């Protein structure tokens with residue numbers, strides 16, 4: 001009987017384990033995860049779960065019992081410490097060794113730590129990051145109305161936390177190093193729109209802000225302020241709690257210790273295989289060829305984790321089906337639903353369709369007559385059409401995009 005061992009019981013690992021069974025895999029499947037929970041969705045951690053609207057069980061991809069029913073051995077609170085490639089064993093934190101025929105690394109990533117000279121940020125009791133249920137549990141007690149929350153990082157996770165905190169009555173200040181929010185992923189029009197929405201809910205911003213250090217209390221265990229330099233002006237932002245949301249570092253240690261190539265993620269081919277044909281890598285931890293960009297890419301999104309798990313299941317089943325998916329992502333802030341498809345880097349012009357003040361509009365990022373990417377706010381039908389245009393690389397007549405009288409399905413050149 002073939003042995004599959006999956007390292008990391010997150011979105012990608014969970015999808016691979018259940019997907020393999022659903023597609024008729026009859027070998028043994030062991031899913032090893034170092035958290036306390038069966039595979040769960042992380043997106044609600046910075047949205048409905050943090051808000052208290054979704055119960056913990058509501059996060060689980062499948063009820064705990066399903067893994068037993070699917071004959072999947074789920075080993076939680078267990079780390080894979082190393083991989084013995086010569087004898088094909090995974091070495092676990094409890095000392096046991098699991099034999100494998102195929103090993104899938106689905107190790108995700110960890111929150112990037114803030115490094116500040118002279119301060120051990122990890123020791124500060126009121127400085128948080130948000131990646132797991134455990135992180136939300138420790139953050140929740142500090143989320144008290146009226147408290148001053150300083151968020152470092154204006155990416156999607158930081159902004160979603162700002163939205164929840166503002167709605168719960170905290171006083172929020174968000175610090176962003178770039179001159180605008182979401183600078184890496186959206187155009188200035190969408191950044192300005194998002195900033196305006198947050199400001200209307202009382203969130204304050206410092207853009208182009210460089211964090212110089214923390215002011216600590218007498219115990220040296222609590223940050224009481226964040227010291228920044230903003231366009232040459234020094235300022236201290238008083239804080240009762242601080243949330244650091246400055247991105248993710250892929251968990252590649254196991255792979256590199258096993259001698260596998262790592263370059264912004266574990267390097268895999270279009271079938272999710274590393275250079276060792278017995279070892280695959282999927283999800284946030286993997287750097288994969290992209291049919292969409294034609295180059296290599298590491299994506300951090302649920303749709304990617306699901307798609308990559310599907311590719312890996314095909315490989316393990318001997319069916320070899322590479323991914324052709326176009327990257328997409330979503331975010332929720334206040335009553336806004338944002339959907340993004342494609343990657344806008346290298347775009348030449350941005351065309352908006354609809355009026356941002358109505359809180360329902362789309363921004364299309366074009367290179368020549370081709371739409372590289374689209375950000376769609378509150379217009380799900382536009383999103384479906386945009387996804388087709390981006391995926392199909394359909395040449396469009398740019399002027400027609402802006403004209404709401406013309407259905408998006410009819411903008412093709």
Ligand code: FAD
Pocket residue numbers: 007008009010011012013032033034035041042043044045046078079080081106107108109130131132157251254282283284285299300301302303305328329330331332
């Ligand atoms: P993960 O889900 O991180 O799972 C990896 C698991 O492996 C973890 O449980 C980790 O502890 C475990 N692990 C690591 N090393 C070992 C080891 N050696 N032994 C055992 N276990 C190990 N995506 C979207 O598309 N839309 C969103 O709105 C969105 N919002 C998000 C909000 C937040 C707060 C966060 C944190 C993420 C969000 N994402 C969102 C991203 C999305 O959740 C991730 O892309 C997805 O979870 C990736 O799945 P994964 O399985 O690759 O990694």
